[in-house]
Amino acid sequence: MILQHVAPVVSNTLIAEGIFLLTVEAKDIARSVRPGQFVNVRSTDGSLPFLRRPFSVSNTRGDLIDLMFNVVGQGTRMMASRRIGDTLDVLGPLGKPFGFAGNFKTAIMVGGGLGVAPFPILTRQLEEEKKSLLTLLGARSAKHIVAKDLQNTQIATDDGSAGFHGTVVALLESSLQSKALADPKIFGCGPTPMLKALSEFAQRSGIECELSLEGDMACGVGLCQGCPVETSHGSRKYALVCVEGPTFNCHDIILR
Numbered sequence: 001m002i003l004q005h006v007a008p009v010v011s012n013t014l015i016a017e018g019i020f021l022l023t024v025e026a027k028d029i030a031r032s033v034r035p036g037q038f039v040n041v042r043s044t045d046g047s048l049p050f051l052r053r054p055f056s057v058s059n060t061r062g063d064l065i066d067l068m069f070n071v072v073g074q075g076t077r078m079m080a081s082r083r084i085g086d087t088l089d090v091l092g093p094l095g096k097p098f099g100f101a102g103n104f105k106t107a108i109m110v111g112g113g114l115g116v117a118p119f120p121i122l123t124r125q126l127e128e129e130k131k132s133l134l135t136l137l138g139a140r141s142a143k144h145i146v147a148k149d150l151q152n153t154q155i156a157t158d159d160g161s162a163g164f165h166g167t168v169v170a171l172l173e174s175s176l177q178s179k180a181l182a183d184p185k186i187f188g189c190g191p192t193p194m195l196k197a198l199s200e201f202a203q204r205s206g207i208e209c210e211l212s213l214e215g216d217m218a219c220g221v222g223l224c225q226g227c228p229v230e231t232s233h234g235s236r237k238y239a240l241v242c243v244e245g246p247t248f249n250c251h252d253i254i255l256r
């Protein structure tokens, strides 16, 4: 069931360069959301921006949900200015959660930029399922790394200011070359070029892989047809990211 909350803001903190952790009280969403699902946020009390903005639920604690976001435009600037006691109109939980199918023993979470956002709640579920965990995070520089509530984390930066100097997918290749992992499955989230490289690597290596896509959305609930992703098989050429995703098995979609 999709729920709408006019949710009180409990905290809104700058946690890295341009990155905020916003916590709101949204009891029914907090109790029903699963890892990989998102909420659609009305970022203004006025009329602009007109469309809601999608954000992964990053974590939950009791009745609270955490959203981790990068300030990139008008909507996220308005979210960054929310103070304790303000409210935020959130709709969710939306989309298909990460799947746990397959006999994997080690979950490798691979995040590019704010692709790390859904990993804290995913980490909790994987821990409950007694999986071994490896978390690989890629960012432009050390200032853009957020590694809160994660396990066994390695870092890659584009400028070499922390951890591995290079992309997070190159870090994954190098980690797997130096140490074999028992029955791995990859969970990836981040910008499309990174997910495309991750998908190609997973398919080349024969490793199961689920991807969470971050592309543009308008309605977020399957009405506007504004969020297509190309499918690799079946009778339909496109799937809708907002209702059939945002998580997909890497074999089921073609990223360009």
Ligand SMILES: Cc1cc2nc3c(=O)[nH]c(=O)nc-3n(C[C@H](O)[C@H](O)[C@H](O)COP(=O)(O)OP(=O)(O)OC[C@H]3O[C@@H](n4cnc5c(N)ncnc54)[C@H](O)[C@@H]3O)c2cc1C
Pocket (backbone or CB within 6 Å): 038, 049, 053, 054, 055, 056, 057, 067, 068, 069, 070, 071, 072, 073, 074, 075, 076, 077, 114, 117, 118, 191, 213, 214, 215, 216, 217, 246
């Ligand atoms: C399912 C889903 C989950 C998401 N979860 C998160 C999350 O947890 N944290 C987070 O920070 N972001 C997340 N995003 C992206 C987030 O929705 C956008 O960053 C946000 O809508 C931007 O709104 P804005 O009004 O600030 O920027 P706009 O004014 O809409 O855009 C400003 C600039 O940013 C670019 N831009 C907008 N969206 C994206 C994007 N998705 N990727 C790259 N560039 C973009 C635009 O092209 C434009 O150049 C998610 C997206 C999806 C589809």
Ligand code: FES
Pocket (backbone or CB within 6 Å): 217, 218, 219, 220, 221, 222, 223, 224, 225, 226, 227, 240, 241, 242, 243
């Ligand atoms: S965003 Fe409208 S159909 Fe997906």
